[in-house]
Amino acid sequence: MTNIQYLAPATLDEAVRAFAAAEGAARILAGGTDLLVQMQSGFAKPGMIVDVKKIPELMAIEETAGGGFIVGAAVSGATLERHPTFGKIWPGALEALNLIGSTQVQGRASFGGNLCNGSPAADSVPGLVAAGATVTIQGPNGRRELAVEDVPAGPGKTNLAPGEIAVSFTFPAHPAHSGDAYLRMIPRTEMDIAVVGCGVFLTMDGETCTAARVALGAVAPTVRRVPDAEAALIGSHLDDAALETAAAACRAACNPIDDKRGTIAYRTSVAGVLLKRTVAIAAERAAQA
Amino acid sequence: MTKIHVTTTINGEPEEFLCDPNETMLDALRNRLGLTGAKEGCATGDCGACSITLDGTLVCACLMLAAESDGHEITTIEGMAEGENLHPLQTKFLESAALQCGICTPGFLIAAKALLDENPDPTETEVRFWLAGNLCRCTGYDKIIRAVMDTAAEMREAAQ
Ligand SMILES: Cc1cc2nc3c(=O)[nH]c(=O)nc-3n(C[C@H](O)[C@H](O)[C@H](O)COP(=O)(O)OP(=O)(O)OC[C@H]3O[C@@H](n4cnc5c(N)ncnc54)[C@H](O)[C@@H]3O)c2cc1C
């Protein structure tokens, strides 16, 4: 084994400097539930590991005005679960993060790692996209902010530039009568990879849906937002016709792989079914919020 | 390779050791510290045989670097009994034959204790989901789940 370095800087500036200076030989370590598996198999052979969990900004959870939140990119699912209000306001985003792996994996897995690992089936990503979350990124050229849906670039690829680190996720203010939800379909009941994942956020005015965001995972090379499904829901009473139009839009957005977990036809069909089920949960939550 | 000096707390006792930068916590426990209770079943986070707690949170020791334990608190199966006195979960696993070969047992015990510390009155469904990341090739799970449920009931009674 060649020389490898482990750094755990206490500031973001130090982390960015070391990460950028290593020019691609370094890997960021958050919960390690992807990175260590890749190192064990020899798929990743980093010359430097930059552990970001000593940087306060990456580990903080801050509630902002009107039910908004800023969640550090390396906060674990277990930590977020223990937060007194996050899961009450954003239950869909929380359930998406905590569908990841086992209790042990949830003790470490983060939104930042799930997004930056770049899996098309990453469970928390459709939840983040549906919530309308943005990610703050810091790199050698300073800070920028991207919508979460603009980060994935293909299997294992993101639009982060070399040396850039995901710092935190910003959840917008949560309008009254809104709710989010995430559902996934897996062949087992636990510990499996999504065949389809669906995140939905809705705002209701009485019977009428006034805002909607829909995101699908595992049915295309990246997690994707489905604007046609959103358009079908907005202005409707979430009646059967509107739901069927939205489901058809989800099926049309699918460009999935064919594998042992699900054929193309199966994944496509399930995308429509999950849309309807996820909308029902989000609507129920919106009615109570 | 330059070794890293780690200062940590294991089962309540201060501990110092040197490790490689890419060494897992599981390897450090087993190979450097002589704590062989945590097992390696898969080394990829799937089986839970390496379960430990890190600052009270259940994690896989195979998916954590030893260097990350610096300044933190680790508990392993070796810290579960108090001297000769077994933890009620350990006693119940023995009494109800919730183990056969025993490879998975330290992981199940650590994971089950973490559950009962957080939730003394879990439903069977909660126990099954909580323990979904612990695999056992021998028992068929039922005895394990029942042992956890029975221990929880007895501990609640004893606490009254
Ligand atoms: C047993 C098991 C089951 C799993 N089940 C699921 C599942 O059901 N659903 C699912 O979606 N995933 C699953 N995973 C994969 C994994 O747990 C998740 O992707 C998790 O969210 C990764 O987060 P992490 O903090 O552990 O990331 P890490 O492993 O620390 O990092 C992942 C990648 O992202 C990079 N990275 C991490 N943080 C940052 C940052 N802040 N800025 C820039 N780059 C960063 C790392 O360099 C690495 O390449 C599973 C893994 C295991 C071992």
Ligand code: FES
């Ligand atoms: S050895 Fe760690 S989960 Fe299997």
Ligand code: FES
């Ligand atoms: S008792 Fe043998 S693996 Fe569980």
